[in-house]
Amino acid sequence: MSSPPQVHLSIGSSVENVELVQLVVEEALNRLDLDPDDAHWVGIAVREAVANAVKHGNRHDPGKRVALDFGVEDGELVIRVCDEGGGFDPEGVDNPLAPENVLKPSGRGIFYMKRFMDEIDYSFGPDGGTVVTMRKHLDSEHLDSASGPSEDQEKEQEEEKG
Amino acid sequence: MSSPPQVHLSIGSSVENVELVQLVVEEALNRLDLDPDDAHWVGIAVREAVANAVKHGNRHDPGKRVALDFGVEDGELVIRVCDEGGGFDPEGVDNPLAPENVLKPSGRGIFYMKRFMDEIDYSFGPDGGTVVTMRKHLDSEHLDSASGPSEDQEKEQEEEKG
Amino acid sequence: MTISVRQTEGFTVLDAKGKITIGSGDVALREAIQGALDAGGKKILVNLKDVSTIDSSGIGELVSAYTSASNRGAELALVGLPPKVQDILQITQLVTVFDIYDDEAEAMSSMG
Amino acid sequence: MTISVRQTEGFTVLDAKGKITIGSGDVALREAIQGALDAGGKKILVNLKDVSTIDSSGIGELVSAYTSASNRGAELALVGLPPKVQDILQITQLVTVFDIYDDEAEAMSSMG
Numbered sequence: 169m170s171s172p173p174q175v176h177l178s179i180g181s182s183v184e185n186v187e188l189v190q191l192v193v194e195e196a197l198n199r200l201d202l203d204p205d206d207a208h209w210v211g212i213a214v215r216e217a218v219a220n221a222v223k224h225g226n227r228h229d230p231g232k233r234v235a236l237d238f239g240v241e242d243g244e245l246v247i248r249v250c251d252e253g254g255g256f257d258p259e260g261v262d263n264p265l266a267p268e269n270v271l272k273p274s275g276r277g278i279f280y281m282k283r284f285m286d287e288i289d290y291s292f293g294p295d296g297g298t299v300v301t302m303r304k305h306l307d308s309e310h311l312d313s314a315s316g317p318s319e320d321q322e323k324e325q326e327e328e329k330g
Numbered sequence: 331m332s333s334p335p336q337v338h339l340s341i342g343s344s345v346e347n348v349e350l351v352q353l354v355v356e357e358a359l360n361r362l363d364l365d366p367d368d369a370h371w372v373g374i375a376v377r378e379a380v381a382n383a384v385k386h387g388n389r390h391d392p393g394k395r396v397a398l399d400f401g402v403e404d405g406e407l408v409i410r411v412c413d414e415g416g417g418f419d420p421e422g423v424d425n426p427l428a429p430e431n432v433l434k435p436s437g438r439g440i441f442y443m444k445r446f447m448d449e450i451d452y453s454f455g456p457d458g459g460t461v462v463t464m465r466k467h468l469d470s471e472h473l474d475s476a477s478g479p480s481e482d483q484e485k486e487q488e489e490e491k492g
Numbered sequence: 493m494t495i496s497v498r499q500t501e502g503f504t505v506l507d508a509k510g511k512i513t514i515g516s517g518d519v520a521l522r523e524a525i526q527g528a529l530d531a532g533g534k535k536i537l538v539n540l541k542d543v544s545t546i547d548s549s550g551i552g553e554l555v556s557a558y559t560s561a562s563n564r565g566a567e568l569a570l571v572g573l574p575p576k577v578q579d580i581l582q583i584t585q586l587v588t589v590f591d592i593y594d595d596e597a598e599a600m601s602s603m604g
Numbered sequence: 605m606t607i608s609v610r611q612t613e614g615f616t617v618l619d620a621k622g623k624i625t626i627g628s629g630d631v632a633l634r635e636a637i638q639g640a641l642d643a644g645g646k647k648i649l650v651n652l653k654d655v656s657t658i659d660s661s662g663i664g665e666l667v668s669a670y671t672s673a674s675n676r677g678a679e680l681a682l683v684g685l686p687p688k689v690q691d692i693l694q695i696t697q698l699v700t701v702f703d704i705y706d707d708e709a710e711a712m713s714s715m716g
């Protein structure tokens with residue numbers, strides 16, 4: 169049986185690479201046959217998380233890595249983004265809707281991540297490093313279509329050729 | 331300074347995922363500003379290596395992983411593809427140009443890999459697993475354009491935004 | 493993203509196309525706005541009709557553009573917002589901050 | 605890959621478009637060829653004009669198609685090969701195996 173894609177990707181810390189991660193995530197989301205609008209917003213949430221890992225976590229140090237894990241666990245889409253930075257206090261982040269913040273050019277990333285995913289958790293390694301875990305519930309419908317018969321067929325046919 | 335992309339990717343063993351790897355490799359090759367024809371053929375070589383890892387190495391077992399490392403080392407593009415399979419004898423592979431093989435439906439992958447890359451090496455882990463390392467020499471021109479100033483600029487501007 | 497600039501009836505119109513996102517487009521937008529202001533443009537329309545994706549970085553650039561324009565005594569409006577751009581501005585309560593018009597014609601007759 | 609089938613002047617023409625590669629297209633091609641043979645087609649043209657990429661898996665499908673057609677007493681020819689498809693057939697010495705024509709018209713007048 170075909171299983172939903174479980175992808176691990178790691179990149180050097182440059183903003184250009186955010187786009188590369190995005191390509192992988194879009195393709196992997198396609199497989200889940202998620203509603204295209206939902207997929208768009210999940211894509212934005214990942215973009216924000218990876219951008220934060222590159223900018224704030226690894227401070228653009230190309231020698232430091234950003235890792236992404238994409239998978240489906242117990243009917244939920246689970247995406248983890250890890251950096252090698254010094255961490256931060258998620259509770260201390262300003263509310264971008266507060267009147268004094270509405271006109272600031274930054275400070276909306278985490279807000280969007282929360283808005284577009286069902287759950288966001290931050291954890292921090294003992295020696296530094298930030299892990300943000302983002303979850304989104306999938307309809308069982310999506311899981312069905314991710315495990316269709318197409319791959320089995322191809323596998324058999326490949327083996328015939330063997 | 332921007333460094334050429336160093337990307338690590340790992341996927342479950344399904345033929346669908348070959349396309350996912352391909353997307354990453356195409357995007358990473360774009361950054362090197364390689365001649366588009368060369369990039370096309372490097373892309374095919376990677377496709378063959380990943381297909382072999384999925385089919386022959388991991389025998390389509392979705393629990394087994396195929397890993398790809400893409401990077402530039404000493405002016406050479408270096409791409410490694412690793413699987414968790416039982417290995418094989420690269421010397422024992424049939425020549426697809428031999429008259430008795432020309433009409434076989436398979437057996438051309440490694441031949442194409444050799445043809446499209448400058449160097450192909452196979453190595454095998456003590457506990458199994460195949461690693462194929464493929465190299466292609468890059469003109470110094472390509473390296474220059476891969477480390478242009480654009481990213482530094484963006485970095486400074488990001489930091490202004492704070 | 494590609495961004496192209498045209499002048500029409502006293503307006504500077506910036507047509508943005510593609511993604512306004514970190515690493516692909518945010519900087520181009522900033523430079524185009526700055527160029528328009530430096531050239532003395534007083535009425536600037538940012539046409540977002542062909543923008544497929546915008547992230548917090550792109551939103552930040554729009555906010556900066558708005559602030560820069562205000563500081564230079566110029567008016568800046570957004571036109572042709574696709575639903576996804578509209579939505580993301582909405583949820584950070586920016587639709588009330590920006591002047592937003594359905595299309596260029598509407599913006600021109602209103603800002604005339 | 606998408607593959608579409610049409611009948612014209614006693615020929616079955618399969619128009620392939622996109623990538624004929626492992627996991628995206630190799631199986632579709634096989635099914636289309638099989639379908640054409642099962643339907644009794646005796647002159648089959650595979651039009652590769654709009655194929656952007658082909659790998660060893662796709663090449664293998666073309667070889668299988670050729671063999672299946674021969675076994676069933678049908679003729680199979682390739683038409684409209686883009687340079688990259690031509691090149692990859694060339695380096696595994698398959699250009700001499702296949703009947704290859706520049707375009708449909710040439711194939712039809714020659715196989716007619």
Ligand SMILES: Nc1ncnc2c1ncn2[C@@H]1O[C@H](COP(=O)(O)OP(=O)(O)O)[C@@H](O)[C@H]1O
Binds near residue numbers: 224225273277
């Ligand atoms: N991975 C991270 N490592 C360290 N600090 C972070 C990380 N992610 C977010 N932050 C902190 O949280 C703040 C708010 O992040 P965010 O809401 O994405 O807005 P922005 O990135 O525009 O500042 C950042 O300015 C930064 O101080």
Ligand SMILES: Nc1ncnc2c1ncn2[C@@H]1O[C@H](COP(=O)(O)OP(=O)(O)O)[C@@H](O)[C@H]1O
Binds near residue numbers: 330386
């Ligand atoms: N990663 C691998 N693990 C195990 N065996 C392999 C691997 N790659 C190639 N092989 C062996 O080498 C043979 C030739 O491979 P290749 O030239 O790519 O042609 P094909 O994949 O069409 O058989 C395969 O049939 C297989 O037996």
